[in-house]
Amino acid sequence: MKKNFKIAILPGDGIGPEIMEAAIEVLNAISKKYNVQFELKEGLIGGAAIDATGNPLPDETLKIAKESDAVLLAAVGGEKWDNLPTDKRPEKGLLKIRKELELFANLRPGKAYTALLDSSPLKETLIKGVDLLVIRELTGGIYFGEPRGTEERNGEKVGYNTMIYYEHEIKRIAKLAFEIARGRRKKVTSVDKANVLEVSAVWREIVAEVHADYQDVELEHMYVDNCAMQLVRRPKDFDVIVTGNLFGDILSDEAGALTGSLGMLPSASIGEKYALYEPVHGSAPDIAGQGIANPIAMILSAAMMLDITCKLPEAARDIENAIEKVLSEGYRTGDIWAPGTKKVNTKDMTQAIINNL
Numbered sequence: 001m002k003k004n005f006k007i008a009i010l011p012g013d014g015i016g017p018e019i020m021e022a023a024i025e026v027l028n029a030i031s032k033k034y035n036v037q038f039e040l041k042e043g044l045i046g047g048a049a050i051d052a053t054g055n056p057l058p059d060e061t062l063k064i065a066k067e068s069d070a071v072l073l074a075a076v077g078g079e080k081w082d083n084l085p086t087d088k089r090p091e092k093g094l095l096k097i098r099k100e101l102e103l104f105a106n107l108r109p110g111k112a113y114t115a116l117l118d119s120s121p122l123k124e125t126l127i128k129g130v131d132l133l134v135i136r137e138l139t140g141g142i143y144f145g146e147p148r149g150t151e152e153r154n155g156e157k158v159g160y161n162t163m164i165y166y167e168h169e170i171k172r173i174a175k176l177a178f179e180i181a182r183g184r185r186k187k188v189t190s191v192d193k194a195n196v197l198e199v200s201a202v203w204r205e206i207v208a209e210v211h212a213d214y215q216d217v218e219l220e221h222m223y224v225d226n227c228a229m230q231l232v233r234r235p236k237d238f239d240v241i242v243t244g245n246l247f248g249d250i251l252s253d254e255a256g257a258l259t260g261s262l263g264m265l266p267s268a269s270i271g272e273k274y275a276l277y278e279p280v281h282g283s284a285p286d287i288a289g290q291g292i293a294n295p296i297a298m299i300l301s302a303a304m305m306l307d308i309t310c311k312l313p314e315a316a317r318d319i320e321n322a323i324e325k326v327l328s329e330g331y332r333t334g335d336i337w338a339p340g341t342k343k344v345n346t347k348d349m350t351q352a353i354i355n356n357l
């Protein structure tokens with residue numbers, strides 16, 4: 001079994017460096033306990049990379065990423081770079097690394113933690129027991145479709161994008177969704193807007209075709225507007241949600257908010273060759289540098305890496321259990337704090353988790 005892993009570390013902007021430090025401390029503890037080695041190599045991405053090199057994804061960073069077994073990324077973006085053109089913004093670094101590494105599937109689990117039921121905006125009866133997974137297509141759709149642009153037509157400004165999916169792009173993500181559903185509750189909800197969009201009609205048709213090989217898994221199709229509504233009405237009914245890039249972006253934030261805090265949500269972006277792990281939340285510039293950010297989503301992203309890339313599921317479960325324990329003991333960062341619980345900073349939360357490994 002492989003015991004040595006090269007990990008690209010991309011802290012990025014805002015709270016990125018603080019939560020990345022937390023994840024590295026946890027990895028150090030895992031390294032000792034499970035006798036595995038992590039060789040970490042840091043790279044620049046996002047605003048930090050723009051400031052240092054003028055490019056949100058320098059070639060050097062891409063090289064480090066491609067030479068690694070996995071990439072750990074924290075967060076990119078911030079007000080400072082908000083006025084740059086779309087093509088030069090920190091977010092472009094993120095989109096480019098997803099595309100360059102062909103990370104076509106983004107896995108975003110949304111799970112209700114018993115200790116955090118109070119911080120969900122939904123009633124406890126609705127949220128208790130929620131355990132869903134959004135599988136978002138990540139390298140196609142309207143995010144990358146051509147033609148795209150802004151120009152002048154008939155004397156006024158227009159902006160346009162193209163939502164396009166090729167059969168092979170739909171096939172591979174649908175297959176993955178059914179495979180993953182087999183290891184869960186065997187239900188896939190494919191989300192589209194087939195009542196309006198041709199691209200969605202093709203999506204629906206191909207997903208149904210792929211389903212023929214997975215008759216043991218239940219498939220339902222749902223329009224995206226209805227899905228947004230059902231997620232708040234009966235979130236427990238969802239197991240695996242598979243959808244395109246833009247719908248997945250929106251629904252995964254919604255699914256995330258249901259369970260209490262975006263600060264708790266990890267993600268894995270995987271392709272044939274590479275994998276990248278990052279929290280769903282952003283760089284939270286408003287609290288950056290204060291040492292108070294919630295490191296849990298970042299730490300859980302590292303746990304997903306241990307599970308999927310390093311094939312160390314027991315180490316991943318170890319981290320997840322430690323987090324549940326710490327939460328049940330009442331430790332909370334500001335974003336999930338409630339009266340009667342212990343408010344801690346990033347370092348104390350991280351240490352508490354490590355103490356429970």
Ligand code: IPM
Pocket residue numbers: 077091094095249280
């Ligand atoms: C996400 C983010 C990104 C996206 C942004 C920062 C480009 O919202 O990872 O969900 O839209 O994919």
Ligand code: MG
Pocket residue numbers: 249250253
């Ligand atoms: Mg998003």
